[in-house]
Amino acid sequence: MSFFARFAQNRGALVGLFILIAIIGMALLAPLLYPESPWRMVQRPFLAPMEVEGFWLGTDTMGRDVAAGLMHGAWVSLLIGLVSTTVALLIGVPLGAVAGYYGGLVDDGLMRFTEFFQTIPNFALAIVLVAIMQPSVVSIVLAIAIVSWPPVARLVRAEFMSLRHREYVEAARLVGQTHGTIILRQILPNTLSPIIVLASLMVATAILLESALSFLGLGDPNVMSWGYMIGAARTVIRQAWWLSFFPGVAILLTVLALNLVGEGLDDALNPKLARERS
Amino acid sequence: MNDTTPVLSIRGLTLALPEGADRDNAVEDVSYNVARGEIMCVVGESGSGKSMAANAVMGLLPKGVRPTAGEVIFNGQDLLTLDEKQHRQLRGLRIGMIFQEPMTALNPLMRVGAQIAEVFEAHGRYHARERQGRALALLEEVGIPQPERAIRAYPFQLSGGQRQRVMIAMALALEPELLIADEPTTALDVTTQAQILELIRNLQRRHGMAVMFITHDFGVVAEIATRVCVMRHGRIVELGTVGEVLDNPQHAYTRALLDAIPSNVVPQARDAERQAPLLEVKHLRKVFRSRGGLFKPAREVRALDDISFTLAPGETVGIVGESGSGKSTLGRCVVRLEHPDSGSILLSGTDYSSLKGNALRRERHRVQMIFQDPYASLNPRHRVGYAIAQGPMANGMPRAQAMRRAEELLELVGLGAVAVDRFPHEFSGGQRQRIGIARALALNPELIVADEAVSALDVSIQAQVLELLDELKHKLSLSLLFITHDLRVAAQICDTIIVMQQGRIVEQGTAPEVFLTPHEAYTRQLLDAIPGRAHEPAIA
Numbered sequence: 074m075s076f077f078a079r080f081a082q083n084r085g086a087l088v089g090l091f092i093l094i095a096i097i098g099m100a101l102l103a104p105l106l107y108p109e110s111p112w113r114m115v116q117r118p119f120l121a122p123m124e125v126e127g128f129w130l131g132t133d134t135m136g137r138d139v140a141a142g143l144m145h146g147a148w149v150s151l152l153i154g155l156v157s158t159t160v161a162l163l164i165g166v167p168l169g170a171v172a173g174y175y176g177g178l179v180d181d182g183l184m185r186f187t188e189f190f191q192t193i194p195n196f197a198l199a200i201v202l203v204a205i206m207q208p209s210v211v212s213i214v215l216a217i218a219i220v221s222w223p224p225v226a227r228l229v230r231a232e233f234m235s236l237r238h239r240e241y242v243e244a245a246r247l248v249g250q251t252h253g254t255i256i257l258r259q260i261l262p263n264t265l266s267p268i269i270v271l272a273s274l275m276v277a278t279a280i281l282l283e284s285a286l287s288f289l290g291l292g293d294p295n296v297m298s299w300g301y302m303i304g305a306a307r308t309v310i311r312q313a314w315w316l317s318f319f320p321g322v323a324i325l326l327t328v329l330a331l332n333l334v335g336e337g338l339d340d341a342l343n344p345k346l347a348r349e350r351s
Numbered sequence: 352m353n354d355t356t357p358v359l360s361i362r363g364l365t366l367a368l369p370e371g372a373d374r375d376n377a378v379e380d381v382s383y384n385v386a387r388g389e390i391m392c393v394v395g396e397s398g399s400g401k402s403m404a405a406n407a408v409m410g411l412l413p414k415g416v417r418p419t420a421g422e423v424i425f426n427g428q429d430l431l432t433l434d435e436k437q438h439r440q441l442r443g444l445r446i447g448m449i450f451q452e453p454m455t456a457l458n459p460l461m462r463v464g465a466q467i468a469e470v471f472e473a474h475g476r477y478h479a480r481e482r483q484g485r486a487l488a489l490l491e492e493v494g495i496p497q498p499e500r501a502i503r504a505y506p507f508q509l510s511g512g513q514r515q516r517v518m519i520a521m522a523l524a525l526e527p528e529l530l531i532a533d534e535p536t537t538a539l540d541v542t543t544q545a546q547i548l549e550l551i552r553n554l555q556r557r558h559g560m561a562v563m564f565i566t567h568d569f570g571v572v573a574e575i576a577t578r579v580c581v582m583r584h585g586r587i588v589e590l591g592t593v594g595e596v597l598d599n600p601q602h603a604y605t606r607a608l609l610d611a612i613p614s615n616v617v618p619q620a621r622d623a624e625r626q627a628p629l630l631e632v633k634h635l636r637k638v639f640r641s642r643g644g645l646f647k648p649a650r651e652v653r654a655l656d657d658i659s660f661t662l663a664p665g666e667t668v669g670i671v672g673e674s675g676s677g678k679s680t681l682g683r684c685v686v687r688l689e690h691p692d693s694g695s696i697l698l699s700g701t702d703y704s705s706l707k708g709n710a711l712r713r714e715r716h717r718v719q720m721i722f723q724d725p726y727a728s729l730n731p732r733h734r735v736g737y738a739i740a741q742g743p744m745a746n747g748m749p750r751a752q753a754m755r756r757a758e759e760l761l762e763l764v765g766l767g768a769v770a771v772d773r774f775p776h777e778f779s780g781g782q783r784q785r786i787g788i789a790r791a792l793a794l795n796p797e798l799i800v801a802d803e804a805v806s807a808l809d810v811s812i813q814a815q816v817l818e819l820l821d822e823l824k825h826k827l828s829l830s831l832l833f834i835t836h837d838l839r840v841a842a843q844i845c846d847t848i849i850v851m852q853q854g855r856i857v858e859q860g861t862a863p864e865v866f867l868t869p870h871e872a873y874t875r876q877l878l879d880a881i882p883g884r885a886h887e888p889a890i891a
Contacts, residue, residue, distance in 0.1 A: 242730075243688050
């Protein structure tokens with residue numbers, strides 16, 4: 074059975090994939106449908122949804138088109154979520170793998186280093202980092218990656234510690250495989266499921282973190298993001314619900330879709346579970 | 352004392368499995384009675400449905416399994432019609448249960464005495480003050496050494512056999528009419544198993560209970576049963592008194608099962624021409640130290656204490672011992688998964704125990720291992736062919752050639768070359784063990800260490816795998832270090848037997864010597880504890 078067929082067996086995953094494709098489509102189509110900057114004021118402010126043709130989602134406090142902001146924001150949110158998660162995985166996975174596999178002093182050293190990051194509250198550290206580096210897409214991605222890798226390292230370390238004494242790992246040692254091969258080919262594939270599930274959650278958290286940073290005014294001033302939209306609308310939430318509602322739903326759907334896809338990937342990557350279900 | 356009115360009567364019981372299972376019914380049209388004062392043994396291999404009827408009696412059927420026909424009459428009451436609350440009333444009070452793994456059945460954070468008292472509490476028996484006294488009396492009855500101390504102990508402080516005694520005490524607490532024992536001795540050593548069987552038999556006599564005893568081991572059946580019910584694929588194959596079934600089995604399957612039991616006939620002396628030894632183990636020592644905790648003083652376990660022996664090319668040496676004897680540590684030291692504290696291991700005269708790092712990695716192909724657990728020893732994400740080809744590839748063989756070698760090996764162990772593209776979970780336990788053997792052979796090792804290689808398998812499968820090993824041994828003139836807790840298995844395949852106890856070699860000699868004229872008391876004790884030994888003529 075092909076990888077996709079196994080993935081498709083999980084209905085939720087298909088739904089998630091569909092939503093995700095729609096959001097990516099939104100991000101790609103944004104420059105075509107709304108070629109002008111989402112920051113441009115195009116109508117009178119506080120236009121409710123469906124009130125005026127062409128402005129289906131209404132306008133914000135400054136008269137900017139909410140639909141345009143939403144579509145341009147999709148691009149920023151997805152980019153920041155995916156890139157920062159990738160960077161976090163690139164730091165966390167090797168660190169956790171080495172610490173869990175070798176144990177002893179190596180483990181002690183690396184885990185103290187990890188704890189150093191864990192003792193500082195995530196969000197506070199992210200704010201400080203962005204503030205120091207000046208708000209920009211790059212600094213936000215880096216800040217999010219730096220605050221979110223420790224749980225990855227912890228998870229991978231725990232998985233490695235429980236797997237390194239499995240009989241098949243010992244068998245691999247016995248046939249003379251190198252430590253590198255054992256880590257990459259024997260143990261790492263078996264830790265993929267939790268890593269993928271965690272990663273899909275991390276993309277979601279990263280999107281939320283970016284939203285929170287933008288909400289506080291620490292977003293990149295040149296790009297429209299969902300978090301900024303919610304942040305800017307917070308003072309008028311009772312007069313103009315749609316300003317925070319639509320970006321909020323967009324964040325919710327994206328996070329949900331990522332979780333569903335993560336779960337589907339987990340099933341598809343794990344041949345045993347997939348067969349049992351079939 | 353055999354009162355023939357049945358305490359439990361199962362009639363035409365059919366339990367349906369959820370859709371998509373490998374067969375429609377877990378058990379089909381099963382009928383048997385269990386009378387007062389008899390021990391009914393339900394025997395079968397894994398997947399035979401032997402535990403299912405018992406689960407139905409206890410109202411503990413797994414999710415998705417439901418009765419579709421028949422009835423289970425216990426004292427005139429159909430148990431299948433009871434709801435959960437009524438079942439709970441019955442369990443413990445009138446039906447006692449013992450399970451295979453006492454550690455998981457006991458609460459690890461509760462003192463033994465409190466757990467037994469809890470049984471009384473659940474059924475509102477006795478005053479709180481009286482309960483401890485009752486618990487103590489029960490512990491005495493089940494023969495726990497120092498019951499006053501055991502009552503204050505936590506489960507992890509007791510040995511496996513003692514924990515099983517605690518479980519029995521709990522099952523007996525309310526003097527049930529029916530005791531259901533589901534593989535109660537499977538996780539125990541032979542000598543402990545013999546003691547527990549003895550205990551169950553005595554208690555059954557004293558209390559006149561009906562006992563439903565579920566097991567896969569015909570040796571245990573011979574030891575304890577009054578009547579036997581042999582099950583296969585959810586159906587009863589044969590039902591009769593122990594004499595009828597064991598001495599005069601009617602059904603081919605029963606005969607096959609009985610034949611498959613590693614025979615206890617004393618092994619033939621094999622030509623043991625002494626050559627230069629392939630493996631020389633000299634004064635091996637290994638001590639495990641556990642750090643002391645809040646409740647535990649630091650402990651030192653001497654896993655290996657001055658172990659020396661030799662193994663000639665083409666010879667099979669059996670290391671026999673109970674759990675904690677250090678036999679597995681010895682095996683792991685020989686394959687260098689564990690590093691001995693002192694002593695040396697010579698392989699064809701060269702020192703194998705002092706190699707380190709890359710030098711060791713390059714030499715590892717000389718000694719290979721067959722692991723115990725066929726489920727844990729294969730990487731679930733690797734196809735079988737790749738799992739076998741890894742060894743040769745790690746030692747520099749090109750991939751295509753290594754895969755061809757894997758096909759040849761799978762052919763050799765009787766799985767066929769088509770198996771290369773399949774995943775381990777598509778195979779049964781016995782087939783996986785064949786894959787494990789193929790993997791061990793892939794590097795043409797000088798020595799193979801088999802650590803409890805057949806212990807996790809059903810008897811009939813066990814016999815097939817042993818046969819395969821024996822065949823390969825002759826075909827490829829393998830040298831084997833065969834580690835097992837089961838003397839019956841050791842008798843089948845080993846030329847020389849080494850008996851270990853608490854890290855020391857107690858006795859060593861050729862297989863016939865050890866079996867016929869054991870010198871040491873411990874060896875005799877081990878031999879006597881083999882279940883079904885008294886019933887030998889019939890079984891062999």
